[in-house]
Amino acid sequence: MAHACDGRKKHEKLLVAAIDFGTTYSGYAFSFLNDYKDDPTKVHVHTKWVSGIGGLMSLKTPTVLLLNPDKTFNSFGYEAEDKFLQLVEDEEHQKYYYFRRFKMMLYEARGLKRNMMIVDANNHSMKALEVIAISINYLKNHLKKVVDNRIKGFNDDDIHWVLTVPAIWSDGSKQFMREAAEMAGIKRENLDIALEPEAASLYCMHLPVDKMHLGGNITDTMRAAPFQKGTKYMVLDVGGGTVDITVHEVVDKGKLKELDHANGGEWGGTKVDASFENFLSDILGPNTFKKFKTTCPEDYIDMIREFEAKKRTVQSNKTGKETIKIPIKLIQVYEHDSQKKFIDRLKEKKLNEKVVFRTDKLRIDVEIVKSWFNDSCCKSVDHMKRLFRNKKNSGVNTILLVGGFSECQMLQDTLKSNFSDKRIIIPEEAGLVVLKGAVLFGHNPLTIVSRIAKCSYGIRVFRDFDSEHHPESKRVQVGKKKFKCKDVFAKHVTKGQELVIGESQSEERYTPLEADQVSLVFDVYTSSEEKPLFVTDVDCTYVGQLEVEIPENLDVKDRGVVVSMIFGGTEIRVEGKVEKTGKVTKASFDFLQ
The missing domain is CATH 3.30.420.40 (ATPase, nucleotide binding domain)
Known part of the structure; x- marks a missing residue:
């Protein structure tokens, strides 16, 4: 961590x-x-x-x-x-x-x-x-x-x-x-x-x-x-x-x-590349296109480099056709394997009016080319609209557009047409x-x-069993007379909560289940829900463990441990402090077990 x-x-x-x-x-x-x-x-x-x-x-x-x-x-x-x-x-x-x-x-x-x-x-x-x-x-x-x-x-x-x-x-x-x-x-x-x-x-x-x-x-x-x-x-x-x-x-x-x-x-610029390749694969057949990529890698790389530059310049207000350069070897592989002319294949796919083939170029109906951007542009816009409707984001009047794919004209045009009331930088x-x-x-x-917390953070604890709120499957006996509910998600941080950098977000006191315990072991979990109930819920993920040693010579009333969650950088820190002695233990999580 x-x-x-x-x-x-x-x-x-x-x-x-x-x-x-x-x-x-x-x-x-x-x-x-x-x-x-x-x-x-x-x-x-x-x-x-x-x-x-x-x-x-x-x-x-x-x-x-x-x-x-x-x-x-x-x-x-x-x-x-x-x-x-x-x-x-x-x-x-x-x-x-x-x-x-x-x-x-x-x-x-x-x-x-x-x-x-x-x-x-x-x-x-x-x-x-x-x-x-x-x-x-x-x-x-x-x-x-x-x-x-x-x-x-x-x-x-x-x-x-x-x-x-x-x-x-x-x-x-x-x-x-x-x-x-x-x-x-x-x-x-x-x-x-x-x-x-x-x-x-x-x-x-x-x-x-x-x-x-x-x-x-x-x-x-x-x-x-x-x-x-x-x-x-x-x-x-x-x-x-x-x-x-x-x-x-x-x-x-x-x-x-x-x-x-x-x-x-995952709606970045490579989605446009995938749509372009799917378009070619659909015309030529997946086996032909795969063979071309395998046997003619230099031509394939050249084609992708050409398309990388082309996809940044396509504009939403353009009409007519867009010129896309393709390797002549791609056509040769198709015609050799299929024993058909490429132009006949376009007719067969009913694309002969929308796609014109000239030597090493395809003149493609611009509406087809624009459709390749739908997955990336439309998903981004739809997601942004949902965010703008969120009360947290009221008063947000500016969009800052950055990243390698931000130079794409189609993306810029889509944002300007959908968010005309915002300034775009x-x-x-x-x-x-x-x-x-x-x-x-x-x-x-x-x-x-x-x-802002992307998820809820909490600790697995035992609570007094309450038949009205706890399922029977979680009921366990502790000692001779006590019944507890196991696997309870004791929440420290709520999804959506503001986390001040460097400050403890919450401090909760915990005590041992048994009088003779010499340490407390805290299992830390995250949840994609705001109000998780149990750490065994499908939306919960185990992230690590914190063990705090408790001196044996302390009275029962002095054996409490205070657990704090601190967000100081881009990731979380968890600390446990023995209440009586002030000794602090820090957790080290392993998310890659």
Whole structure:
């Protein structure tokens, strides 16, 4: 479990470095302490990731990892893509490990385990923790080389690291990333976990107005000071895998609090990619499309790169047809296997008027192309509308749009048409805002003053049995005459409750069941419900255990233990204090058992 971020000397490192390990793309940023003090927005980002194929340059590099047959590191990002394609040409690729877009398994997996396996493109299995650790290690070392070229003499203890994660991730997913970073050689005490929408907020608060695109319903005051005290706004962080939504309020200069707990879903930009591929697969047949991806990987990667750029430019008000470039080999594979002309297949699918084929291009009816965005755009809008109807979010008049997929015109147009009464802020280089904000978080994590609990937290206890409220199946005898109800969820934190950073959220007193007990063992649970009854309910999850020793020489009346839950960083801390002696015991949870 992560230590709380307490803002002490560990955040006075000479350099803060942030790693954004994304679903589709990854990158890093850093800033020196002196630069941060002079100008917090002076954050350095490595933006010269270059592909050998076509000389493509981008702000981040693809989240792609290539390992040698013995599982040692070979390459990452564009270099991994290019090397793998060369191996395919030489027919040597089957021995290698090739992982692509594997981050989403941390969101999708239920009951995430430390030894969880993932499968690569060649059907090889490997521990996910090792795959992510190797990837983080590459980004860490790449960053250190860049820094070393600027200033000599930096060592590991001069750097404080920040790793970004979606706010909607579970405690287990956060712990998974933390352990992967530690496996990559980053010391626990030199590492913070930053929630992506929070990081975006922090950076935008420091950004001049001329570095933002302002649209929608805005006044002169809003234009002059978009993040003045009292401003309430929704952060829409749209990445490749997930859409992460939080609602913030500016409570003072450089200080934020959360109004609604983080939520969202897996509706990121890769949903559009999947719809595009499903469209082609439906026309050509799944077997043909699968064969094309397997036998012509260079052409497939080229097609996806082309589409990645195209999908950002599609506009909702366009009519007619949209041109999509596709590899000629895709058509050749279909015509060879089916012994049919592709244009005849379009007629067979009754698409000959909606799809026109010309050499290496498809001219597709724009309404078909727009439909590929429905899953991502519509789910985001529907979810946002539900949030705006929530009383907690009354007075929220601004939407801050960030993330790698925020540059998509279809998404922007959809938001503007559905939320014409809100002002929409799109910062310059919106895809890098989370990364730059994570650096600011590393310098000063105390800018977040409170968060909203995503779930209820509690402890498994015994209560006096009450036949009117407790089921007979929970009735147990304690001692000779006492009957108790077991598995009761003793709630400490309610889902939706405001959690002030660094403060104890609740203190409850507990006593031993038996007079001769020398310790109290507390099993801590979470629940997705506001009023959970029993820890055995389907919505409850066991998260860890706290054991507090009780001195044997204390009288029965002095053997009470006070349990506190404290939210100091991005994760929870639980403490037990013997009431009489004041001795404190802290819990250490393992979400990856």
